[in-house]
Amino acid sequence: MSTRFTGRTALVTxxxxxxxxxxxxxxxAEGARVVVSGRTAAPLEETVALIEKAGGTAAxxxxxxxxxxxxxxxxxxxxxxxGGLDVAVNNAGIFRGGASTADFALGDxxxxxxxxxxxxxxxxxxEIAHMRANGGGAIVNVSSNLGAHVRFPGLVGYQVSKAAVSxxxxxxxxxxxxDGIRINAVSPGAAESAMSxxxxxxxAEREVRMTSESPLGRISxxxxxxxxxxxxxxDDAGSVVGTDLVIDGGVSA
Numbered sequence: 001m002s003t004r005f006t007g008r009t010a011l012v013t014x015x016x017x018x019x020x021x022x023x024x025x026x027x028x029a030e031g032a033r034v035v036v037s038g039r040t041a042a043p044l045e046e047t048v049a050l051i052e053k054a055g056g057t058a059a060x061x062x063x064x065x066x067x068x069x070x071x072x073x074x075x076x077x078x079x080x081x082x083g084g085l086d087v088a089v090n091n092a093g094i095f096r097g098g099a100s101t102a103d104f105a106l107g108d109x110x111x112x113x114x115x116x117x118x119x120x121x122x123x124x125x126x127e128i129a130h131m132r133a134n135g136g137g138a139i140v141n142v143s144s145n146l147g148a149h150v151r152f153p154g155l156v157g158y159q160v161s162k163a164a165v166s167x168x169x170x171x172x173x174x175x176x177x178x179d180g181i182r183i184n185a186v187s188p189g190a191a192e193s194a195m196s197x198x199x200x201x202x203x204a205e206r207e208v209r210m211t212s213e214s215p216l217g218r219i220s221x222x223x224x225x226x227x228x229x230x231x232x233x234x235d236d237a238g239s240v241v242g243t244d245l246v247i248d249g250g251v252s253a
Contacts, residue, residue: 004234006031009082011074013065013123014092016043018193019142021050022222023089023229028056030230033082037063037074038092057082065092065119071126079130087233088127090120091142093162095195097155109157116161117168124172128181136180138233141169143244145189150252162187166244173242182241184232189248190214192222216249 010027014020015036021043028034028051036047036058044060051058061077063070078085093116096108120141131137146155147163169185176183190196190210196219197206211217228247231237246252 003031004230004236005087008086009033009035009078009084010087010089010233011035011037011078011085011127012089012091013037013063013074013119014142015047016040017047018195019188019191019222019225020089020091021047022192023091023226024058025051025054025056026223026226026230027087027089027233028058029054032056032087034058035061035074035078035081037061037065039064065090065123066114068122068125071119071122072129074123075126075130084134085127085130086137088123088131088137088139089142089229089233090123090127090139092119092123093142093195096157098199099154099156101156104156112157112161113164116158117164120165120168124168124183128172128176128179131181132176132179137182138237139172139181139183140229140232141165141183141185142229143169143185143187145187145246145248145252147187148244149187149246149248169244170242177241182232182237184237184240184242185244186225186228186232187244187246187248188220188225189246189251191220191225191247210249214249214251215253218249220247220249 010032012024016038048058063074143165144162147159148166173183
């Protein structure tokens with residue numbers, strides 16, 4: 001088993017389910033002490049229990065990333081609990097869709113910007129403040145293939161928010177590599193997450209749909225996306241700065 005993160009502390013937002021949970025489990029399996037965060041405590045405790053059952057170390061700290069005071073407190077408690085912050089994965093996000101640009105609800109637009117864009121900025125600012133005062137670190141933002149890489153009708157708000165995450169990642173990477181902080185992004189397509197299910201769709205129906213919608217013929221597994229996140233966060237990617245790694249089975253190729 002790889003021990004790339006032994007002795008390091010990692011923070012994962014949106015870790016109560018889906019790709020955030022997969023990433024937290026993968027980091028713990030490679031030796032990291034992991035703080036998992038999200039808006040709701042119960043699923044976070046489930047993630048902690050899974051990590052501990054596998055022999056890892058984790059703690060749950062609920063937070064709403066759209067609130068700057070929450071992200072500052074999240075980083076403070078991470079450092080208080082495990083003594084530092086070496087790796088951060090900003091995965092928290094929401095999805096709203098189903099309407100054209102002309103008909104897109106302003107409430108949904110604002111909610112997407114608050115969590116998907118401002119939430120990442122809030123997280124970055126709190127994480128960078130600690131890292132640049134303590135020798136640096138690595139940050140991975142979870143964006144999407146939707147937005148900067150490919151676009152589909154009816155998803156304007158989500159696509160704009162995720163394109164902003166891709167741009168924010170590159171800007172922050174240039175701003176802070178001199179502080180010893182490497183910042184990159186992953187942009188998954190349809191993956192092992194409830195967010196990739198259409199309204200009323202089952203996982204089996206999604207599997208059938210993806211045989212025609214993806215050149216690969218399937219969704220990406222949570223483990224596959226987590227492996228990409230861990231690569232970017234590890235010393236193996238020591239010269240990778242400001243990249244946006246697309247993981248979508250060829251959909252945006």
